[in-house]
Amino acid sequence: MQYKVCTCCVMDTSDPRIVFDSNGVCNHCRDFKELKGKQWFPDESGAKKWEGIADLIREEGRGREYDCILGLSGGVDSSYLALKAKPWGLRPLAMHVDAGWNSELAVANIENIVTQCNYDLHTHVVDWEEMRDLHIAYLRAGVANQDVPQDHVFSASLYHFAIRNGIRYILSGGNWATEGIFPSAWHGSAMDAINLKAIHRTYGERPLKAYKTISFLDCYVWYPFVKKMRTVRPLNYMPYNKAQATSELERTIGWRPYGRKHGESLFTRLFQNYFLPTKFGYDKRRPHLSSLIVSGQMTREEALEILAEPLYDPQELEIDIAYFCKKLRISRQQFDAFMTAPPHHYTDFPNWDVRYRLLKKVQRMVERILGRHVNVYS
């Protein structure tokens, strides 16, 4: 495919499935327009809808210690959500999953939020030896989504904890305004435990005992239908603006920003700014900046300026690689070998895609019968 960039956002042919129309506008821009009024409500209709959902959460949580649970990473989205939950009259239990890569700044931000909002905080510390084994298994597998071991355990720990404690509502900072565009061809779902276990079975060295996973059935049947668990994404019901949210956090609770390079987690920084672009040619700034463009938070020119900046300062990169190798107890030669080994696609390993497509088929069928949008999945 000849190299091409969308004329409206900054997505390019690094997405192998991108399709341009005669004006050079990509499928992601067209798909994003469809979201408005269906899953993204940055207007009064959203405020009204959200008020209805918040009423329900407060109502059902009456008499309980907490009415919802909120996963706190220390990043802007979840921090802002935590800040807002208070004036909404919600009583969340804040939960943080520590997978071993937190920066001191992230920890400080989390502590600051829970103290100022007066939330209880439950921190789950992931068994590092198992986490390390999974990270190395993923590096050996050479797949693009190296962040799955971390992302999966974040969600899985949160869900397991909520179920054990009878909490039905999960507040998620996930949102269309800053994450609306993402090329699905780049990688599979972080929730796909079939894929995770297959990769670990092939390349791991020690059994996963403490590491929590969520199965396909848990995710799509047991939790939503039997346990009646709901993941709600409040930021989709408001005109969520990342720059404004950041400055509100800084102003009101002294939250400190991480800069553009994912200072909240060293793993994410090295993975997104070095591993992905070097090994796969995927620059995650593109979908992120594109999301900000189509949701009206940034101009295309501003995004192009950011993209022109280098991903890493060479010295900083060396420091980060050295830390990464030391933490994973691998040599620099091993690291370089992982970088240059032939890449694999996640579909080279067993995964849940067939089940997922079947589920989506059933969902569309139910929607046709009921005549309305059905979405209880997370």
Ligand SMILES: [Zn+2]
């Ligand atoms: Zn586009």
